[in-house]
Amino acid sequence: MCIKQVPGVSEVKIDPKTNTLVREGVKSIINPNDRNALELALTLKEEHKVEVIALSMGPPQAEEALREALAMGIDRAFLLSDRAFAGADTLATSHTLALAIKKILKEFNSEEKYLIICGAQAVDGDTGQVPPELAEELGIPQITYVQNIELSEDKIVVERKFRATEIVVIETKLPALISVLIDINKPRFPSMVGIMKAYEKANVVYFDSNALNADKSKIGLNGSMTEVEKIFFPERKVNPIMIEGSAEEIVQKLCQYLKNDKVF
Amino acid sequence: MSIIIDEELCTGCANCIESCMYDAIELDNNIAKVLPNCTLCRACIETCPEEAISIEHEEVKTQEIDISQFKGVWVVAEHYKKKIQNVSFQLLSKGRELADLLQVKLSFVLLGKDFDDELEELSLNGMDEIIYIKSPILKDYYSDLYTKVITELVIENKPEIILIGATPTGRDFAPRVAKRLNAGLTADCTGLEINLETRNLLQTRPTYGGSIMATIRTPSNRPQMATVRAGIFNMPEKVKKNVNIRKIEYQFEEKDSVSKIVKIISKTKSNVNIEDAKFIVAGGRGVGSREGFRIIEELADVLDAELGGSRITVELNWLDPDRQIGQTGKTVSPKLYIACGISGAIQHIVGMQNSEIVVAINKDPNAPIFNWAHYGIVGDLHEIIPVLIQEFKKLKSEE
Numbered sequence: 001m002c003i004k005q006v007p008g009v010s011e012v013k014i015d016p017k018t019n020t021l022v023r024e025g026v027k028s029i030i031n032p033n034d035r036n037a038l039e040l041a042l043t044l045k046e047e048h049k050v051e052v053i054a055l056s057m058g059p060p061q062a063e064e065a066l067r068e069a070l071a072m073g074i075d076r077a078f079l080l081s082d083r084a085f086a087g088a089d090t091l092a093t094s095h096t097l098a099l100a101i102k103k104i105l106k107e108f109n110s111e112e113k114y115l116i117i118c119g120a121q122a123v124d125g126d127t128g129q130v131p132p133e134l135a136e137e138l139g140i141p142q143i144t145y146v147q148n149i150e151l152s153e154d155k156i157v158v159e160r161k162f163r164a165t166e167i168v169v170i171e172t173k174l175p176a177l178i179s180v181l182i183d184i185n186k187p188r189f190p191s192m193v194g195i196m197k198a199y200e201k202a203n204v205v206y207f208d209s210n211a212l213n214a215d216k217s218k219i220g221l222n223g224s225m226t227e228v229e230k231i232f233f234p235e236r237k238v239n240p241i242m243i244e245g246s247a248e249e250i251v252q253k254l255c256q257y258l259k260n261d262k263v264f
Numbered sequence: 265m266s267i268i269i270d271e272e273l274c275t276g277c278a279n280c281i282e283s284c285m286y287d288a289i290e291l292d293n294n295i296a297k298v299l300p301n302c303t304l305c306r307a308c309i310e311t312c313p314e315e316a317i318s319i320e321h322e323e324v325k326t327q328e329i330d331i332s333q334f335k336g337v338w339v340v341a342e343h344y345k346k347k348i349q350n351v352s353f354q355l356l357s358k359g360r361e362l363a364d365l366l367q368v369k370l371s372f373v374l375l376g377k378d379f380d381d382e383l384e385e386l387s388l389n390g391m392d393e394i395i396y397i398k399s400p401i402l403k404d405y406y407s408d409l410y411t412k413v414i415t416e417l418v419i420e421n422k423p424e425i426i427l428i429g430a431t432p433t434g435r436d437f438a439p440r441v442a443k444r445l446n447a448g449l450t451a452d453c454t455g456l457e458i459n460l461e462t463r464n465l466l467q468t469r470p471t472y473g474g475s476i477m478a479t480i481r482t483p484s485n486r487p488q489m490a491t492v493r494a495g496i497f498n499m500p501e502k503v504k505k506n507v508n509i510r511k512i513e514y515q516f517e518e519k520d521s522v523s524k525i526v527k528i529i530s531k532t533k534s535n536v537n538i539e540d541a542k543f544i545v546a547g548g549r550g551v552g553s554r555e556g557f558r559i560i561e562e563l564a565d566v567l568d569a570e571l572g573g574s575r576i577t578v579e580l581n582w583l584d585p586d587r588q589i590g591q592t593g594k595t596v597s598p599k600l601y602i603a604c605g606i607s608g609a610i611q612h613i614v615g616m617q618n619s620e621i622v623v624a625i626n627k628d629p630n631a632p633i634f635n636w637a638h639y640g641i642v643g644d645l646h647e648i649i650p651v652l653i654q655e656f657k658k659l660k661s662e663e
Binding site (some may be wrong): 007008010027028038057058060083086087089090091112123124125126127128129130131132133135136137141142144145157159160161162163164165166167168169170171172173179182203221223224225226228229230231232233234240241242243245247248250251252254255256258261263264 | 266285286287288300301302303304305306307309310321345374390405407408410431432433435436437438439440442443444447448449450451452466470471472476477478479480481482483484485489522523524526527528529530531579585586590593594599602605620621623625634635636637638639640641642643647648651652655656659
């Protein structure tokens with residue numbers, strides 16, 4: 001399963017006066033949706049006695065995310081870290097992840113039967129593109145936006161939410177990749193014992209571009225088809241009239257405004 | 265590859281440190297210094313008033329392709345129960361604009377089963393051509409069959425731009441197609457423009473929860489692919505003109521897909537129609553609990569408004585799924601939208617930004633919802649709404 005370390009963006013806001021970012025108490029976290037992927041992997045481990053391997057790509061500090069995953073109960077952790085991986089768009093990211101997955105599958109002799117679990121999207125980039133691109137690169141079927149799964153010996157049956165109110169039930173053979181929605185489960189917290197083990201005994205294995213035998217033209221900024229032309233802060237659509245006072249005063253003023261606007 | 269700070273130009277103003285989402289810049293002797301955890305996202309470059317920040321990287325590009333061979337704009341249709349989704353029509357209206365700028369054809373690519381009798385009606389939506397891929401199995405969406413058909417069509421026809429709805433369906437096959445073609449793909453664009461000199465598609469999208477906008481381009485490859493959410497662009501005006509129809513029949517069978525559709529379950533309970541509602545009262549996480557949501561319902565009742573909410577309220581089971589407003593829910597445009605305890609993530613905003621008057625009630629004065637509200641109230645909704653309900657009741661009885 002794949003996880004990503006992201007900034008705690010829910011804490012990031014725009015200062016309305018200066019139109020700049022306010023970053024109070026922001027720290028890096030496991031992408032919230034990836035916690036659901038982790039939880040699902042751990043549930044499947046308990047039910048089916050499978051081995052769970054977590055993979056992440058990022059700077060060395062992303063090791064914290066993998067340590068947390070180890071504390072939750074995964075078996076092994078791999079971190080793809082190299083300056084050459086930086087600046088990757090989703091094409092280059094999925095290529096790098098696929099190289100590592102192929103290498104790991106070979107080492108564990110499980111190229112025939114495996115399941116890749118990803119969160120449906122990350123809170124920072126929020127593209128949701130890496131899971132299908134990774135499946136394509138691995139040449140396996142994908143089912144995205146999954147909210148329920150049944151795993152059996154050689155196949156999965158999943159519920160995929162394809163519209164706000166509609167679900168399609170799909171069956172496919174292993175190996176396969178799924179991306180899971182945030183409502184699939186409630187992620188567990190790491191136990192004390194888990195945390196101790198994760199920091200004292202467990203090992204995070206690092207792969208750089210050489211270890212993956214990566215073609216330098218297919219990773220990082222060089223392997224990216226898209227590039228950022230510019231970054232800017234969004235414009236405010238309207239300048240709100242802020243209504244202040246006691247609850248009674250606020251309500252009186254608001255109703256007056258709405259009447260003037262001919263809403264009623 | 266790295267971000268370079270020109271130490272001569274840097275004044276130590278720390279704007280870049282503020283802008284960095286990854287805590288990857290610090291001041292060292294009053295000069296900005298980039299740390300190893302930098303992800304090259306470039307947010308800092310724009311914020312530097314001295315233009316002291318730049319990006320340096322060694323180009324190891326693979327062989328360039330001749331991008332001038334690629335011509336035309338495509339929109340890939342999405343349909344459910346034989347009905348083309350609004351997002352596909354909205355893409356046709358934007359696609360028309362782009363195709364006119366580029367002076368190329370606009371094609372509507374439709375993979376389906378029973379559309380023969382609909383083609384004439386569809387042809388009123390401004391395209392020059394409809395490419396209709398007909399196969400009984402394509403009544404439903406199959407990830408692998410869509411990928412195969414669209415990739416083959418692209419290789420044969422070489423369009424320069426492909427627009428796809430940023431729905432769970434579009435976001436499923438678009439990346440797979442992009443990977444197979446090694447094409448650049450930009451998700452959830454809110455703005456699309458053309459640089460006429462390079463014919464590059466300039467794709468603007470919100471990132472980091474909508475706190476930053478990024479404009480993305482694919483300079484060295486084609487096609488340029490983009491997904492766009494519903495409600496971002498307008499519906500096209502109907503025009504009668506000659507539309508070329510290319511019908512291609514595919515002999516797919518069920519076994520041609522690696523996946524099997526077992527069944528489709530619909531969870532729609534009632535005929536909720538918040539899309540056409542005049543008044544909407546919507547709640548977010550700030551409402552606090554399922555019980556807390558009652559007060560939102562009461563406010564909706566007294567206003568004869570429809571009840572709505574952000575995605576999280578549906579996930580927490582406070583609200584029925586068919587009342588979800590936003591990127592993965594409904595797009596609404598009421599006369600009055602009252603947002604209660606909604607922080608205003610861009611995913612929600614895209615669903616309600618066309619409301620005429622927006623009133624936002626939130627405890628947090630920095631909540632992004634206030635950037636989209638006409639009237640803002642900073643305070644506890646559980647104190648304000650009961651008073652509001654009383655006042656609306658009074659107004660109603662006076663009428």
